[in-house]
Amino acid sequence: MSDIVFITGATSGFGRAAARRFAHAGWSLILTGRRAERLEELEKELASQVPVHTAVLDVRDADTVRDVVTALPEGFRAVKALINNAGLALAPQPAQAAALDDWHTMIDTNIKGLVNVTHAVLPTLIETGAGASIVNLGSVAGQWPYPGSHVYGASKAFVQQFTYNLRCDLQGTGVRVTDIAPGMAETEFTLVRTGGDQSASDKLYGDTTPLEAEDIAELIFYTASLPAHVNVNRLEVMPTRQAWSAFAVDRD
């Protein structure tokens, strides 16, 4: 029987690229996200290669998360890797100009959503034992502050600390936990962050060489397919052409 991976946010970006990477390696796929038509397209693309189960899932809805996990069909229950990828940034403006709703949406998705899915899948991962993995998508924003990151960066700092704390509690179960923290990667991320501003997205990723979804998918797959005794705690990765900036000073 093939290994089984459960991916949140499989309809775009890293999640969709990860689905293709795991399929290439012969894993069975549980693909989730809110956009049903995208899930159908991906299922059509990959179902000739590997068994695929899709479920429309908003990670913010803890009851639905629980139902989807409980209702996994025979052949998809023994999950070996959970890829907690669903997430988003909103409100690129400074904190003082951001809408409270946008802050709540980031907290509900990036923190509570990730917690909802982890809590629901954890018993299965513990049953799987040695070689099982949780791969959480954090961000460089969880470690490094920058203007306009406010709640987004703070939500990713949660992801890092939750990852480390899970490691402590799961010691002895065989379940590995990793925080993958990418820098700038060209996906639909900036389109979502800017409320659909394609030119802002093109500008951010233009005239440089950002990471691609496939780069992160490769790291996700690598982390989850290492020998069972190896746990990558955190992987921070940037494009070669991205680095940190200087401290900002307010002058007269």
Ligand SMILES: NC(=O)C1=CN([C@@H]2O[C@H](COP(=O)(O)OP(=O)(O)OC[C@H]3O[C@@H](n4cnc5c(N)ncnc54)[C@H](OP(=O)(O)O)[C@@H]3O)[C@@H](O)[C@H]2O)C=CC1
């Ligand atoms: N691109 C980047 O520069 C970086 C991104 N990240 C993180 O990587 C992860 C993936 O982002 P990326 O692929 O770039 O962005 P995309 O916008 O391309 O993909 C985001 C995915 O998350 C899903 N998603 C969003 N909200 C929800 C929700 N409430 N319930 C379920 N699924 C949801 C979307 O699916 P749907 O809309 O169908 O629900 C989509 O599949 C995110 O956690 C992001 O914060 C981290 C560092 C860098």
Ligand SMILES: O=CCS(=O)(=O)O
């Ligand atoms: O998480 C995404 C990368 S960044 O926009 O915060 O640099």
